[in-house]
Amino acid sequence: MTIDYVVLKKEEMDSLKSLWEELRTMHAEKSIHFENWFRRFTFEYRKAELTEAEDVNLLAVRDAEEPIGYCISTFNRGEGNIESLYIKEAYRKFGIGNELMKRSLEWIDEHHPDSVFVTVAAGNEAVLDFYRKFGFEISTLKLKMTEKTDL
Numbered sequence: 156m157t158i159d160y161v162v163l164k165k166e167e168m169d170s171l172k173s174l175w176e177e178l179r180t181m182h183a184e185k186s187i188h189f190e191n192w193f194r195r196f197t198f199e200y201r202k203a204e205l206t207e208a209e210d211v212n213l214l215a216v217r218d219a220e221e222p223i224g225y226c227i228s229t230f231n232r233g234e235g236n237i238e239s240l241y242i243k244e245a246y247r248k249f250g251i252g253n254e255l256m257k258r259s260l261e262w263i264d265e266h267h268p269d270s271v272f273v274t275v276a277a278g279n280e281a282v283l284d285f286y287r288k289f290g291f292e293i294s295t296l297k298l299k300m301t302e303k304t305d306l
Contacts, residue, residue, distance in 0.1 A: 156218055158251065160258065163213035165206065171215065171225045172198045178241040185278035188301045193276075205229060205238060212262045216242070216251055226255040228263055235263030237273040256289050 163170065175198050183193035205211055208229035216224040224242035228235065237259055242251050263271055272294075273286055283293070 159217045161215045182276045226259045228259040230266040233269040235268035235271040
């Protein structure tokens, strides 16, 4: 295993698409109420959102040139965000996620944020303990209506 961490330029964001799609599929499979939403949530839509931020950090991980993971973080209006983090299953438990988080949080810290957030998709609560290691805790629970009901 030859692990390399590479900072990508914004113009190289498309190179993360296949890994991002794997994460989106995983979220769709784990989601109880939002499977259809995840299946419709395209990379192109997400890319457009990310490019609107003041600054974007694209950190890719490769094993001998094979893409195996990434972390996308943003800084916008005083707020740092870990936007998306994914590692192929075969490469989990080797500390790669820890290294991605460490480097991404250092990048965010360079911007002197007022606050730092990470959003966890419903159904993926198993990652909460991972994020807690970096000082994150649940601050709010935001509910999204899945269907309209007659009152």
